[in-house]
Amino acid sequence: MHMNTKSRLLQIVCAIAMVGALSACARNTTDISTNTPSVNQTTSSTEVNAVNTKTFQPEELPDLLLQGKLEMVHGQFDSQFQQKVSLKDMEQLSAFHEGVKSYSLQSTMKINGFSKYVWTEPSGAKGIQAIFNSDGRISGLLLLPLESFPETDAKKSVTTFALPFHGDWFTFWGGTNVLVNYHYEHPSQRYAYDFVQQKNGSSYEGDATKLSSYYAFGQPILASAPGKVIELKNQIPDNEPVGTMNEKEPSGNYVVIDHGNGEYSMYAHLKKGSVKVKVGDQVQTGDLLGLCGNSGNSSEPHLHFQVSNGVDLFQSESIRVQFRKSEDYIQGTTIKAP
Structure with a gap:
């Protein structure tokens, strides 16, 4: 996925802890792709940071981000994703939500042990994608400015x-x-x-x-x-x-x-x-x-x-x-x- 220079900061959380299991046609740099989490990539609840005892439901994630409850969100990352993205990294992304009052759910997808959620703000200019594993832990998070072609x-x-x-x-x-x-x-x-x-x-x-x-x-x-x-x-x-x-x-x-x-x-x-x-x-x-x-x-x-x-x-x-x-x-x- 190509990102413009304005979204460089957001690449901090683009290290989605999953691999593609569905990728379709590509010619040169143009892709026809499908990506799903690997069925072999799971994270046991025993691997999660033990200090995080309070968990939340996937549907609550956008409001928690808007409320700045980043420690709670980061605490529900799975162990691999916590190693890739620190709480400090998360704090640097707070500016992404400036001017946004709400996000609405656009898509949910459950396949091969993972659940993917996509939310967008009302104008469609910004979006959130989160991947949850079978234990309810976040395996990937993507905050992205969205381009549209009306x-x-x-x-x-x-x-x-x-x-x-x-x-x-x-x-x-x-x-x-x-x-x-x-x-x-x-x-x-x-x-x-x-x-x-x-x-x-x-x-x-x-x-x-x-x-x-x-x-x-x-x-x-x-x-x-x-x-x-x-x-x-x-x-x-x-x-x-x-x-x-x-x-x-x-x-x-x-x-x-x-x-x-x-x-x-x-x-x-x-x-x-x-x-x-x-x-x-x-x-x-x-x-x-x-x-x-x-x-x-x-x-x-x-x-x-x-x-x-x-x-x-x-x-x-x-x-x-x-x-x-x-x-x-x-x-x-x-x-x-x-």
Whole structure:
């Protein structure tokens, strides 16, 4: 994530004590990414600073920061994060909240043992992101000035899109700020989504290194609107063990559909050999395109879906998707597709 010089001070608390377990396409310096905490990175309550006996609920964090109760907040950091960020560091960040009277919750997400919360102040110019582990301890904290793009936010695709799958899926990245949608800072991917499947707060069951453990792997991916297939790739291996990535083929296996009106949809990270369409095929809404995979610059099986205004989706601009049955899908939203 890129930060301007005005937010340099905030980098003190950007050392989020977690690692990425979902990272999607990237070309040069432009990322299509999904990041989730490592399932192996947990902190036992016995590791927490023993002097901190009073704990608070995640929902209380913004008010505690506004009230300047930094010692209480710092006391609930897990041991790793306390080593990275001192109370003195926290005190230097008090100026971030100047002029802010309140923060409102924008997104909550529970996956693989961690809970992520995002709050923004009313104008949307500042945001807070906090990661809590299974013991309720803070594993990461990010205070960030937020840039918005109201002109393009307000414009949606002419084409109306159905969901590109059946069943229950989870929105890992989606929304109109970088705290809920990592893609948002990049014009070519601003309104992209990353979708996974999960059960009981986890995207897999069993051995986390095996593709077969992930609920999304091998699930059907469908055309979201009528159009013509104009580009695809089908022979990129799926990354296994899970966690390894193929940066040379950022999108992995994918399908691009031309819907007319200068709008093109992309379905990325498909399973090797699973693509069922050919360039030149006319497809209808709901037609099978391929299977969800883990190919390309992806460290966990998921679908990257976006709509753009050009054929080369990395050089074109992302378009906000007009869905049939929802205004938008925000990070943390569970989707029940027919």
